[in-house]
Amino acid sequence: MKKLFLVFAIGAFFATACNNGSKTEGTETETTTTEAPAAEADSKVAEVVLNAGDDMKFDVSEIYVKEGQTVKITLNHTGVAPITAMGHNFVLLATGVNLDNFAKEAINAKDNDYIPTAMAKDVIAHTKTIGGGESTQVEFPAPAKGTYEFLCSFPGHSAMMKGTFIVE
Ligand SMILES: [Cu+2]
Incomplete structure (x- = not known):
């Protein structure tokens, strides 16, 4: 918290x-x-703001919400690089999903916001992919208590752009 x-x-x-x-x-x-x-x-809504720029980093590495809350994620791309070179998104993975494996599969899912269609069930929530100067939001009910992982699934970004999402 x-x-x-x-x-x-x-x-x-x-x-x-x-x-x-x-x-x-x-x-x-x-x-x-x-x-x-x-x-x-x-108490009902957990508003989370994530910023990511051309330096390929989220400014937050740990997100804490409470069970039963509605989570409202705002992702701001604070850079200027276009979506083709430095796209960012926020993807929250379900428990037990291997982040590196997901990121690998995502490389081939450009047409679906870098969310592999076959792995849709492994995703709790995600934003669309945005370029420099853009913002996007996603709202979803907090999953069950536990620790989850989030990443940017744009090719090559997850090594730097990942973090922990904790539901208390
Ligand atoms: Cu990114």
Whole structure:
């Protein structure tokens, strides 16, 4: 939970930093009112933001959610490289699926967002593949308590772009 909280803390820091330039009482009030419903929804929805740029890295290596939550993943491609050279996606694998084997099969699945059709059952959730400057989202119910693996299945990326998804 700590890591995820840190992500929110950093996000809040940047939001604060951005607001400094044009800080008015109006925006402060607005911020306060929008925070309340977000906190209330927090127990039902786990919002996770992943950033990945042209350096071929996710900025998060561990994602913590709770059983019963709806997981909302936002993947931002913060780079400029086109999808053909530096595509990114988020793929959450089911328990027992070998990540390296999946990544190998994914190389041949360009036309299906690098999700091998024959291994669709091995995927709990995935985003589409995006290029520089794009964002994408996927929403799904958290799987049963346990530890799962996620990766970017764009060819050659999973060695760097993978992490652990923990349902508590
Ligand atoms: Cu990637």
